[in-house]
Amino acid sequence: MSFAMAEEAVTEVAQAAENATGGRLRLDIGGNLLDAVLGYLVVFIGLTLLMIVIIIVGKIMVAKMKKPAAETAAAPEAAAPAAPAAPKKLAPGSAGDVKIYDTDPRDAAMIMAIVANKLGKPLNELRFRSIKEVK
Numbered sequence: 001m002s003f004a005m006a007e008e009a010v011t012e013v014a015q016a017a018e019n020a021t022g023g024r025l026r027l028d029i030g031g032n033l034l035d036a037v038l039g040y041l042v043v044f045i046g047l048t049l050l051m052i053v054i055i056i057v058g059k060i061m062v063a064k065m066k067k068p069a070a071e072t073a074a075a076p077e078a079a080a081p082a083a084p085a086a087p088k089k090l091a092p093g094s095a096g097d098v099k100i101y102d103t104d105p106r107d108a109a110m111i112m113a114i115v116a117n118k119l120g121k122p123l124n125e126l127r128f129r130s131i132k133e134v135k
Contacts, residue, residue: 098112098128098129098130098131099129099130099131100130100131100132101130101131101132101133102132102133102135103131103132103133107133108131111131112126112128112131115128
Protein backbone atom coordinates (compact mmCIF):
# COMPACT_ATOMS: atom_id res chain seq x y z
CA MET A 1 0.00 0.00 0.00
CA SER A 2 1.42 3.33 -0.95
CA PHE A 3 1.46 6.51 1.05
CA ALA A 4 -1.20 8.09 -1.16
CA MET A 5 -3.57 5.17 -0.66
CA ALA A 6 -3.07 5.27 3.11
CA GLU A 7 -3.75 9.00 3.13
CA GLU A 8 -6.97 8.48 1.15
CA ALA A 9 -8.08 5.76 3.58
CA VAL A 10 -7.49 8.01 6.58
CA THR A 11 -9.39 10.83 4.90
CA GLU A 12 -12.33 8.54 4.10
CA VAL A 13 -12.47 7.22 7.66
CA ALA A 14 -12.29 10.75 9.09
CA GLN A 15 -15.05 11.90 6.70
CA ALA A 16 -17.25 8.93 7.67
CA ALA A 17 -16.69 9.57 11.36
CA GLU A 18 -17.49 13.24 10.94
CA ASN A 19 -20.70 12.40 9.12
CA ALA A 20 -21.66 9.86 11.79
CA THR A 21 -21.05 12.26 14.67
CA GLY A 22 -22.67 15.24 13.02
CA GLY A 23 -19.44 17.15 12.56
CA ARG A 24 -18.43 17.00 16.23
CA LEU A 25 -15.29 14.94 15.67
CA ARG A 26 -12.07 16.63 16.76
CA LEU A 27 -8.77 15.51 15.40
CA ASP A 28 -6.69 18.15 17.13
CA ILE A 29 -3.89 16.70 19.25
CA GLY A 30 -3.62 19.72 21.54
CA GLY A 31 -7.19 19.42 22.82
CA ASN A 32 -6.87 15.68 23.40
CA LEU A 33 -3.56 16.19 25.19
CA LEU A 34 -5.14 18.86 27.41
CA ASP A 35 -8.01 16.51 28.26
CA ALA A 36 -5.57 13.73 29.19
CA VAL A 37 -3.42 16.01 31.36
CA LEU A 38 -6.48 17.39 33.17
CA GLY A 39 -7.78 13.85 33.73
CA TYR A 40 -4.47 12.73 35.22
CA LEU A 41 -4.35 15.87 37.35
CA VAL A 42 -7.82 15.19 38.78
CA VAL A 43 -6.86 11.59 39.60
CA PHE A 44 -3.62 12.58 41.34
CA ILE A 45 -5.34 15.33 43.33
CA GLY A 46 -7.99 12.80 44.41
CA LEU A 47 -5.33 10.28 45.46
CA THR A 48 -3.43 12.95 47.37
CA LEU A 49 -6.57 14.01 49.25
CA LEU A 50 -7.36 10.38 50.06
CA MET A 51 -3.81 9.89 51.37
CA ILE A 52 -4.13 12.97 53.60
CA VAL A 53 -7.47 11.75 55.00
CA ILE A 54 -5.98 8.31 55.77
CA ILE A 55 -2.98 9.87 57.55
CA ILE A 56 -5.23 12.11 59.65
CA VAL A 57 -7.55 9.23 60.61
CA GLY A 58 -4.51 7.11 61.52
CA LYS A 59 -3.13 9.81 63.81
CA ILE A 60 -6.54 10.18 65.49
CA MET A 61 -6.70 6.42 66.10
CA VAL A 62 -3.18 6.32 67.53
CA ALA A 63 -4.05 9.21 69.85
CA LYS A 64 -7.18 7.38 71.02
CA MET A 65 -5.18 4.22 71.70
CA LYS A 66 -2.58 6.13 73.73
CA LYS A 67 -5.21 7.98 75.80
CA PRO A 68 -6.66 4.88 77.58
CA ALA A 69 -3.16 3.54 78.14
CA ALA A 70 -2.16 6.81 79.79
CA GLU A 71 -5.30 6.74 81.96
CA THR A 72 -4.66 3.16 83.11
CA ALA A 73 -1.04 4.03 83.86
CA ALA A 74 -2.15 7.04 85.91
CA ALA A 75 -4.70 5.01 87.90
CA PRO A 76 -2.15 2.76 89.69
CA GLU A 77 -0.02 5.80 90.48
CA ALA A 78 -3.01 7.40 92.20
CA ALA A 79 -3.66 4.25 94.22
CA ALA A 80 -0.03 3.80 95.23
CA PRO A 81 0.24 6.83 97.57
CA ALA A 82 -2.93 5.78 99.42
CA ALA A 83 -1.37 2.48 100.59
CA PRO A 84 2.42 2.56 100.34
CA ALA A 85 3.87 -0.91 100.66
CA ALA A 86 7.39 -1.40 101.88
CA PRO A 87 9.36 -3.52 99.39
CA LYS A 88 10.43 -6.86 100.75
CA LYS A 89 14.12 -7.50 101.11
CA LEU A 90 14.92 -10.61 99.12
CA ALA A 91 17.85 -12.88 99.78
CA PRO A 92 20.79 -12.35 97.41
CA GLY A 93 20.31 -14.44 94.26
CA SER A 94 16.66 -15.26 94.96
CA ALA A 95 13.97 -14.93 92.29
CA GLY A 96 11.10 -13.85 94.54
CA ASP A 97 8.41 -15.45 96.67
CA VAL A 98 7.07 -18.97 96.24
CA LYS A 99 3.41 -19.62 96.96
CA ILE A 100 2.98 -22.92 98.77
CA TYR A 101 -0.46 -24.59 98.71
CA ASP A 102 -1.25 -27.63 100.93
CA THR A 103 2.46 -28.45 101.27
CA ASP A 104 4.83 -28.40 104.20
CA PRO A 105 7.62 -25.78 103.72
CA ARG A 106 10.22 -28.49 104.34
CA ASP A 107 8.73 -30.63 101.55
CA ALA A 108 8.62 -27.63 99.22
CA ALA A 109 12.30 -26.93 99.87
CA MET A 110 13.12 -30.55 99.18
CA ILE A 111 11.16 -30.48 95.89
CA MET A 112 13.00 -27.33 94.78
CA ALA A 113 16.36 -28.92 95.62
CA ILE A 114 15.49 -32.10 93.70
CA VAL A 115 14.38 -30.11 90.62
CA ALA A 116 17.56 -28.01 90.70
CA ASN A 117 19.68 -31.18 91.01
CA LYS A 118 17.90 -32.95 88.11
CA LEU A 119 18.25 -29.86 85.86
CA GLY A 120 21.87 -29.38 86.85
CA LYS A 121 21.33 -25.71 87.62
CA PRO A 122 21.96 -23.77 90.83
CA LEU A 123 18.84 -23.08 92.86
CA ASN A 124 19.26 -19.30 92.59
CA GLU A 125 18.94 -19.51 88.77
CA LEU A 126 15.52 -21.17 88.94
CA ARG A 127 12.25 -19.45 89.69
CA PHE A 128 9.47 -21.32 91.42
CA ARG A 129 6.15 -19.51 91.38
CA SER A 130 4.05 -21.96 93.36
CA ILE A 131 4.14 -25.46 94.74
CA LYS A 132 0.90 -27.34 95.22
CA GLU A 133 0.28 -30.84 96.43
CA VAL A 134 -1.86 -32.80 93.98
CA LYS A 135 -4.32 -35.05 95.78
